[in-house]
Amino acid sequence: MLDIAEELNRWVGQGRDFAVATVVAVTGSAPRQPGAALAVDAAGTAVGSVSGGCVEGAVYDLCTQALQDGETVLERFGYSDDDAFAVGLTCGGIIDILVTPVRAGTPQREVFEAALAAAARGEAAAVARIAEGPAELKGSAVLVRGEAGDDGFLGGFGGHPELDRMVAEEARALLDAGKTGVLEVGADGRLCGEPLKVLVESSVPPPRMIVFGAIDFASALVRIGKFLGYHVTLCDARPVFATKQRFPEADEIVVDWPHRYLERTGTDGRTVLCVLTHDAKFDVPLLRLALRLPVAYVGAMGSRKTHEDRNRRLREVGVTELELARLRSPIGLDLGARSPEETALSIAAEIVANRRGGSGAALTGAHIPIHPDASTTVARRIGSVA
Structure with missing residues (x-):
C-alpha cells in the first residue's frame, strides 16, 4: 500500500473510499515483491500493480467485492493447469494477496x-x-x-x-x-x-545517490539515478560546471571539494557514491573517506591505468587492502558502453546487481532464478514460547 502512497493520499484528500490489495508473501518466481499494491476506488479507478499484469483482473474483482461487503480477505494465487488460464499467473510462483477495504467511518x-x-x-x-x-x-x-x-x-x-x-x-x-x-x-x-x-x-x-564530478557522464547518471528512485546529489568543486542548467534533474547541487562535502553530509547503508572526477587531487581524499563509510556502493571512473595509479596513491595514504576491495573500479558492468547514456546504464546495472545480489550475467542460457525467492520475508516469530 505504501508504495502507491502519493496517489492514495490524494484519494484520501478527496474523500474517496477504496480497497487496497497488497502482496503479503511470494514463493518461487513472481514479478512483484511483498508490499506491492493495487487499489480500486468506488468508481472503479485502479492504481498500482501486484503482479506485473498476471493476476490483476482477479485482484481487481476482489477489491470491488471488498468495497461492497467491507470484508478483509487473504487470497492465494498459484500456478496450475486450470488456474493458469483463469488468472494468468504462468510464471510458476505463488503469491498471497491481502485485500483490505478502506472506507469512511471505519476504525x-x-x-x-x-x-x-x-x-x-x-x-x-x-x-x-x-x-x-x-x-x-x-x-x-x-x-x-x-x-x-x-x-x-x-x-x-x-x-x-x-x-x-x-x-x-x-x-x-x-x-x-x-x-x-x-x-x-x-x-x-x-x-x-x-x-x-x-x-x-x-x-x-529514498536512498541517496551522490555523484562526484560535473561531467557529461554525470548528467546521464543523474537522470538514470532519478529514474531508479534515488535522491540524487551532484557535487563538484568547480562552480562554473556544477550548475542547475547543466544538471536540471538533480535534487541538489553542491559546490565544494568532494571529500569536504562527504565529511559533513549524511549517508547510510543504502547510499551509493559514484566518483566520476578521475582526478587524483579529488579522488584520493574522497575515496580514502568513502571506503571507510558503511555505504552500499562506492564506484570510481577511470581507465585501468588510472585505476592502478589511484590504488597506489590510496595505499600510500593508509587505505587497507580490505577497504580497497570495496571499490568498484573501473566503474560499471561490461556492456561495451561508449556514450554517456550507455556508460550511465552500465553503472546503474552494477548498482542494481550489487543491491539485489545479481551476478550481472545474461539470463539467456543461465540456470539462475529470474526473481529471487522472497519467502524469507516471512519470518519473525514473536510472543511464542518456541
Whole structure:
C-alpha cells in the first residue's frame, strides 16, 4: 500500500473510499515483491500493480467485492493447469494477496490516512495489518513512525494492548531496517486466543545517490539515478560546471571539494557514491573517506591505468587492502558502453546487481532464478514460547 502512497493520499484528500490489495508473501518466481499494491476506488479507478499484469483482473474483482461487503480477505494465487488460464499467473510462483477495504467511518481509516500522509511526505512510517487470524481482528492496523523521539503508535488490534505493543516494537525494528515482512505472532495463542500473521509495510525516504564530478557522464547518471528512485546529489568543486542548467534533474547541487562535502553530509547503508572526477587531487581524499563509510556502493571512473595509479596513491595514504576491495573500479558492468547514456546504464546495472545480489550475467542460457525467492520475508516469530 505504501508504495502507491502519493496517489492514495490524494484519494484520501478527496474523500474517496477504496480497497487496497497488497502482496503479503511470494514463493518461487513472481514479478512483484511483498508490499506491492493495487487499489480500486468506488468508481472503479485502479492504481498500482501486484503482479506485473498476471493476476490483476482477479485482484481487481476482489477489491470491488471488498468495497461492497467491507470484508478483509487473504487470497492465494498459484500456478496450475486450470488456474493458469483463469488468472494468468504462468510464471510458476505463488503469491498471497491481502485485500483490505478502506472506507469512511471505519476504525482503520484513521491509521491508513496517517500512514499514507506520512509516506507521501517522504517520512519513515510502517503500518502493520492482520493477514491471518481471528475474524474480529481482520482489517485492524497499527502505525509506527520513524520520527526522532516518537516511541508511540496509532491504532490497535481490538483491545489487546500487549499484542499492540509487541507488534509496534517489531514493526519499528523492520522500519529501522527499511524492510517489509510478515510477523508470526503468538504461536502459543496466549496473546489473542489464536496464532496470527501480521503484514508490516515500511516506507522510508529514498536512498541517496551522490555523484562526484560535473561531467557529461554525470548528467546521464543523474537522470538514470532519478529514474531508479534515488535522491540524487551532484557535487563538484568547480562552480562554473556544477550548475542547475547543466544538471536540471538533480535534487541538489553542491559546490565544494568532494571529500569536504562527504565529511559533513549524511549517508547510510543504502547510499551509493559514484566518483566520476578521475582526478587524483579529488579522488584520493574522497575515496580514502568513502571506503571507510558503511555505504552500499562506492564506484570510481577511470581507465585501468588510472585505476592502478589511484590504488597506489590510496595505499600510500593508509587505505587497507580490505577497504580497497570495496571499490568498484573501473566503474560499471561490461556492456561495451561508449556514450554517456550507455556508460550511465552500465553503472546503474552494477548498482542494481550489487543491491539485489545479481551476478550481472545474461539470463539467456543461465540456470539462475529470474526473481529471487522472497519467502524469507516471512519470518519473525514473536510472543511464542518456541
